[in-house]
Amino acid sequence: MTDSAFATDEFVRARIDAWLRELGSVRRLAPKTLEAYGRDLGQFMGFLSGHMGGPVTLDSLKALRGADIRAFMARRRSESLGSRSLARVLSALRSFFTFLEREGTLASDALNVIRTPKIPRSLPKALSVVEAKKTIATTDEIEDRPWVAARDMAVISLCYGAGLRISEALALTKADLEADTLRVTGKGGKVRMVPLIAPVRQAIESYLSLAPFRLWPEEPLFRGVRGGVLSPRLIQLRMAQLRGALGLPPSATPHALRHSFATHLLGKGGDLRAIQELLGHASLSTTQIYTAVDTEHLLDSYAKAHPRG
Structure with a gap:
C-alpha cells in the first residue's frame, strides 16, 4: 500500500x-x-x-x-x-x-x-595508464589459483583493452571470438564488432588454456569455480582487492576501466565517432562526456607542471 x-x-x-x-x-x-x-x-x-x-x-x-x-x-x-x-x-x-x-x-x-530539474552530469573517474596496466598485471599476484587469476585478468583486460561493460564481457562465448575482432552484444541486444588487441587476446587464450571446464562455443566463456556462469560480483570483489593492493581510490571499479579505455583513446587523438562505435553508445552525446574528462586531465596536468601553476 x-x-x-x-x-x-x-x-x-x-x-x-x-x-x-x-x-x-x-x-x-x-x-x-x-x-x-x-x-x-x-x-x-x-x-x-x-x-x-x-x-x-x-x-x-x-x-x-x-x-x-x-x-x-x-x-x-x-x-x-x-x-x-x-x-x-x-x-x-x-x-x-x-x-x-x-x-x-x-x-x-x-x-x-513542468520542466525536469537539471541534473549535474558527473564525470567518469578514469584511471591513469600506469594504474590501469598495474591493475591488470597485479591480478595474478593476489590469487593463488592460476586459472582463476587468468580468468579475472582476461575479464579485466576486456574492460580496459576493449572498453566492454562487465555484463558484456561475462556474456561472451567462444563463438564471439574471431581472429582479430570480438562480437559484443550490448544494451538492447545491439551487436558491435570490437578490435581484439594482442594483449587482450593473449589474456583470453591464457585463461582458455588453464580453465578446468569444457567450454562449448555457444556457452558463456567465463565460469565460476563450480562451473556456473561467472558472477559480476566476483570481478567487483577482485577490483576491491586490487584497489587495496595498489592504493587506488574507491572509484577504481570495473566500469572505471571502460571509462579509462575511452579517455586514453581520446587522449591519443582517437576519433569521437569511432570511440562511440567501440563503446556501443547509441548517441554521440553520451560519448562526448569523455571530451570533458580529457580536458579535465589536461588542465590538471598543466596546473601541476606549469611554473605558475
Missing part, C-alpha cells in the same frame, strides 16, 4: 494499484524503483489532499494545474530533496498520468508545463 492510502478515494486508490501492478509485471521495473515511484506518488497524493482539503478524487485530478505541481515540487525541494530525486518524482507523476490517459480515465496537460 502506498502513502496515498488515506489521501485518495477508493477509485483513485484502485488506479494507483493498477498502475503499480503494470510497472511491476509489464514494464518490469526494479523493485527499488517501483517502491520509489509508489512512495513519490503517495507523497504527491498526500500533498494534494492537504492542498485541496479532502481525499483526492478523479475530479481533483481533472482540476489539477501546473501551479499545483510546482507547489508540490517546491515543498519537496524545501525538504532538501536533490535535483536527481526531484527528476525521479516527476518521472513517477508523468508515468501515472500517462497510464490514466492510456486507459481512457483522464487526460491532463498539467505536467506538460
Whole structure:
C-alpha cells in the first residue's frame, strides 16, 4: 500500500494499484524503483489532499494545474530533496498520468508545463595508464589459483583493452571470438564488432588454456569455480582487492576501466565517432562526456607542471 492510502478515494486508490501492478509485471521495473515511484506518488497524493482539503478524487485530478505541481515540487525541494530525486518524482507523476490517459480515465496537460530539474552530469573517474596496466598485471599476484587469476585478468583486460561493460564481457562465448575482432552484444541486444588487441587476446587464450571446464562455443566463456556462469560480483570483489593492493581510490571499479579505455583513446587523438562505435553508445552525446574528462586531465596536468601553476 502506498502513502496515498488515506489521501485518495477508493477509485483513485484502485488506479494507483493498477498502475503499480503494470510497472511491476509489464514494464518490469526494479523493485527499488517501483517502491520509489509508489512512495513519490503517495507523497504527491498526500500533498494534494492537504492542498485541496479532502481525499483526492478523479475530479481533483481533472482540476489539477501546473501551479499545483510546482507547489508540490517546491515543498519537496524545501525538504532538501536533490535535483536527481526531484527528476525521479516527476518521472513517477508523468508515468501515472500517462497510464490514466492510456486507459481512457483522464487526460491532463498539467505536467506538460513542468520542466525536469537539471541534473549535474558527473564525470567518469578514469584511471591513469600506469594504474590501469598495474591493475591488470597485479591480478595474478593476489590469487593463488592460476586459472582463476587468468580468468579475472582476461575479464579485466576486456574492460580496459576493449572498453566492454562487465555484463558484456561475462556474456561472451567462444563463438564471439574471431581472429582479430570480438562480437559484443550490448544494451538492447545491439551487436558491435570490437578490435581484439594482442594483449587482450593473449589474456583470453591464457585463461582458455588453464580453465578446468569444457567450454562449448555457444556457452558463456567465463565460469565460476563450480562451473556456473561467472558472477559480476566476483570481478567487483577482485577490483576491491586490487584497489587495496595498489592504493587506488574507491572509484577504481570495473566500469572505471571502460571509462579509462575511452579517455586514453581520446587522449591519443582517437576519433569521437569511432570511440562511440567501440563503446556501443547509441548517441554521440553520451560519448562526448569523455571530451570533458580529457580536458579535465589536461588542465590538471598543466596546473601541476606549469611554473605558475
